[in-house]
Amino acid sequence: MNPLLLSESTKTVVWDINSRVWHLHGAGAGREGVWLTAQTGHMFAPVSLITSEGARQDGATFLRSLRSKKDWDAIVFIKGGTVAEMRAIHDAWWRGWSTDVPCTVGTYTKHQGWRYCRYQLDGAPTPVEAFDPALNAAVSYQLSATAMDPLSAHLGESNVWINEDGRNEGTVRVRNAADQPAWPRYTMNGPGQYWIQDPTDPAALRVVETPPIEDGETLRIDTHPRHRTARVYSDDNPSGRNVWGALAGRRWFASMPAWSSTDIVVRVDGGNTASSVRVDVSPRSSRPF
Structure with a gap:
């Protein structure tokens, strides 16, 4: 069996707006030169409860639950073997993201299989380091994206x-x-x-x-x-x-x-x-x- 299939780690893959594939985490992570090093907001869809309360009522009456958009914040690390390669990877990666057109972010585990969510940039990515990425052919970014549909599709x-x-x-x-x-x-x-x-x-x-x-x-x-x-x-x-x-x-x-x-x-x-x-x-x- 392919050793990549034996991995127990959570696999994260991005299909960008140009249909290019990026393996960010898990089996095959970084094969295109980009890694996911940290993330928040990616798990549960934000939810709020809609209730009604009467003037002479103890507590409240549940009406329904409502899920709002999901905000995903991540640190991505871009590295190349040379400065020129890093520049090419950097350019291809950011060409694949847009504020208007969503990317597909897929998550795979051996227990649950694949699930997918659609994210688009909701702000300008921010470099984590203050130095020139040409010094070591690498750079990290804080990426913020939003899924208008917060649910993950199977x-x-x-x-x-x-x-x-x-x-x-x-x-x-x-x-x-x-x-x-x-x-x-x-x-x-x-x-x-x-x-x-x-x-x-x-x-x-x-x-x-x-x-x-x-x-x-x-x-x-x-x-x-x-x-x-x-x-x-x-x-x-x-x-x-x-x-x-x-x-x-x-x-x-x-x-x-x-x-x-x-x-x-x-x-x-x-x-x-x-x-x-x-x-x-x-x-x-x-x-x-």
């Missing part, structure tokens, strides 16, 4: 039900391996009309009917309340057409709870043995590991 989870037995009904397992609720996305192929159960419906009775689609068409539905969409794609219309109105107000009310796995009932009418329902979930956590 690799996506997906599963597929295929109507291979021709019974036109079955179940597909959905998993949310994260500490935040997740809203499934569904992909169905034509022809036919599908019915999909609302996740975590305690009575297992609430099933949402989707618009019918023709042979050669694909229906994709995003159930997240902030960006609900339903579009039908085909070879003749690769950009898709909006069919959310065809749901006529029908929608999914329930999300996938944190750290949960459930079987969702699916059904198709007018389909065939190639009819399928694919479920995709994008787990997100309040911490990188």
